[in-house]
Amino acid sequence: MPELPEVEAVRRHLVAAVEGRRIESVRVLRADYIRYTAFPLAELSGCELRTINRHGKRLFWPFVPQGCMVSHLGMSGRVTLRSSGDPSLAHTHLIIAIAGGIYLHFSDPRRFGGVWLYESEVDAAAAHVYRKMGVDALSLREEDLTVWSRKATSLKAELLSQKTVAGLGNIYVDEALWMARLHPMQKVRRITRESRGRLVACIGQVLRASLRHGGTTFRDYRDAKANRGGFGQRLAVYGKAGHPCQRCGAVLQSLVIAQRSTVICPKCQLRRNHGRNAN
DNA sequence: TTAGGCCTGCAC
DNA sequence: GTGCAGGCCTAA
Numbered sequence: 001m002p003e004l005p006e007v008e009a010v011r012r013h014l015v016a017a018v019e020g021r022r023i024e025s026v027r028v029l030r031a032d033y034i035r036y037t038a039f040p041l042a043e044l045s046g047c048e049l050r051t052i053n054r055h056g057k058r059l060f061w062p063f064v065p066q067g068c069m070v071s072h073l074g075m076s077g078r079v080t081l082r083s084s085g086d087p088s089l090a091h092t093h094l095i096i097a098i099a100g101g102i103y104l105h106f107s108d109p110r111r112f113g114g115v116w117l118y119e120s121e122v123d124a125a126a127a128h129v130y131r132k133m134g135v136d137a138l139s140l141r142e143e144d145l146t147v148w149s150r151k152a153t154s155l156k157a158e159l160l161s162q163k164t165v166a167g168l169g170n171i172y173v174d175e176a177l178w179m180a181r182l183h184p185m186q187k188v189r190r191i192t193r194e195s196r197g198r199l200v201a202c203i204g205q206v207l208r209a210s211l212r213h214g215g216t217t218f219r220d221y222r223d224a225k226a227n228r229g230g231f232g233q234r235l236a237v238y239g240k241a242g243h244p245c246q247r248c249g250a251v252l253q254s255l256v257i258a259q260r261s262t263v264i265c266p267k268c269q270l271r272r273n274h275g276r277n278a279n
Numbered sequence: 280t281t282a283g284g285c286c287t288g289c290a291c
Numbered sequence: 292g293t294g295c296a297g298g299c300c301t302a303a
Contacts, residue, residue, distance in 0.1 A: 003298095057298080075297050076287075091287085110286045112298060132299095153280085160298085170297070259282075261296075282303080290295085 002073040004057060004137055004167030005210035010079055011054045017081055017102060022048050023063070024097040027085070033093035033106070035114040038123065039067070049098070056133050056166030060124055067117060068124040071106070074113025080105045129166075137167035138207055142197045148188035155191070156184035157258035168203065170260050171238045172210070176203045177264070178237045183271040184257050184264060190272065209234070237263040 002010075023044045028034060034041060047063040054060070061069040071079070082088065082103045085095055094106040094115060106115065118124040135144045147164060159165060159173045168176070177184050179202040182195060191199070213234065236246055241254035241263045250267035 072298085074286095074299085108286095109288070110297085112286070157280090162299085280303105282301105284301085285299095286297105288296095291293085 002057065002075075002077065003169035003172050004054075005172075005207055007054055007057050007059065007073060007167075008138070008211055009214050010073075011052050011059055014079065014081070014104075015052050018049055018098050018104065019051050020048065021102070022046065022099040024099055027095045027097070028093070029087060029095070030093035030111075033108065033111060033114055034117070036116040036118075036127075038117055038119045041117055043067070044069075044096075044117075055125075055129050055136050056162055057169070058128055060121065060128075062121045062124075066119060068119070068121040070116040070118070070124050070128050072113045072115075074108055074110060076110040077106070077108035077113035080107070133162050133166040134164040135166065137165050137172075137203055140165055140200050140203060142193070142200050145188075145191075145196045145200065148191060148196070151188050153188055154185050154258065155182055155188055156260065156262060158188050160258060160260060165203070167207070170262075171235070172203070172206055174238045174263050175206045175236055178269060179206060181268050181270075183269045184262050186271050237265065239263070 023046065025045050026041045028041060044063060044067055047065065047067055050062045050064050052059055052061055057072060059071045061071065063069070073079070078089070080089070082105055083101055085097055085103045087095065087105065087107075089105060089107045091109040091111075092105050092107040093111070096104040096106075098104060116124070116127070118127065145164065148158070151158065153161070155177060156173060159168050159176075160170065173184070176199065180195065180199040182191070182199060237252055241252050243252050244250065245252055245265040245268060248265065248267050250265055252263050253266045255262050255264065
């Protein structure tokens with residue numbers, strides 16, 4: 001499932017191919033994949049794609065002279081570059097024709113993802129970043145987590161919520177918490193500053209390592225070239241319940257936290273908030 | 280804060 | 292055939 005490294009890998013590939021190019025036409029094959037439009041999508045024809053930015057798991061596509069598209073891959077979304085405007089992949093919902101004979105195909109079997117269209121980049125950010133998303137996980141610093149001292153949620157729920165840190169999903173939350181030796185059920189307000197610093201470092205390390213390998217392949221993820229990511233076999237805990245912890249050898253344990261499957265090392269990741277409201 | 284719904288493919 | 296996987300939104 002696409003998380004930050006997968007989305008970033010897609011972004012880099014797309015930018016190299018289509019940045020600065022003109023939109024020739026837009027073809028919607030499935031209307032409800034377009035979640036919001038401030039103006040008809042067809043009016044993007046003739047506009048120039050200025051660049052592609054990313055915040056968390058979302059891509060922002062600002063156009064000149066006007067318009068900004070937001071895309072989210074959801075669980076099973078893919079954006080692929082093709083030389084044909086005919087849908088070759090099942091579940092292709094949107095095709096954007098770009099000058100130079102390039103066609104951007106948006107496909108998404110499960111349709112958890114989608115596309116939004118705003119008048120401007122500011123409008124797009126207002127709807128998708130300012131209200132609900134925290135700092136992007138790749139530029140996270142320890143100071144960004146000081147707000148945790150006033151929050152009652154668990155580490156797992158907090159990191160999945162995108163509210164303070166944007167971009168992590170179930171895979172990388174489990175990986176980063178394991179690397180930082182923190183228990184996912186621990187309350188964020190009880191995390192020491194030192195542990196927060198360690199977590200920030202581990203989040204960066206996990207994401208950058210994944211990015212170097214082109215993301216994680218799990219189920220349907222592919223990058224814009226339809227390649228599979230190579231980070232999958234390097235995962236330490238995700239999907240590895242019952243296997244030995246590569247750090248201490250203890251058997252990795254599976255549990256459900258915040259309605260999400262979670263894998264931890266019961267020996268490395270000890271809860272430190274026992275004795276007070278530690279149910 | 281938590282549960283449910285969305286949706287499909289795949290493992291069992 | 293059943294159930295689970297998951298991000299994110301909405302409702303209770």
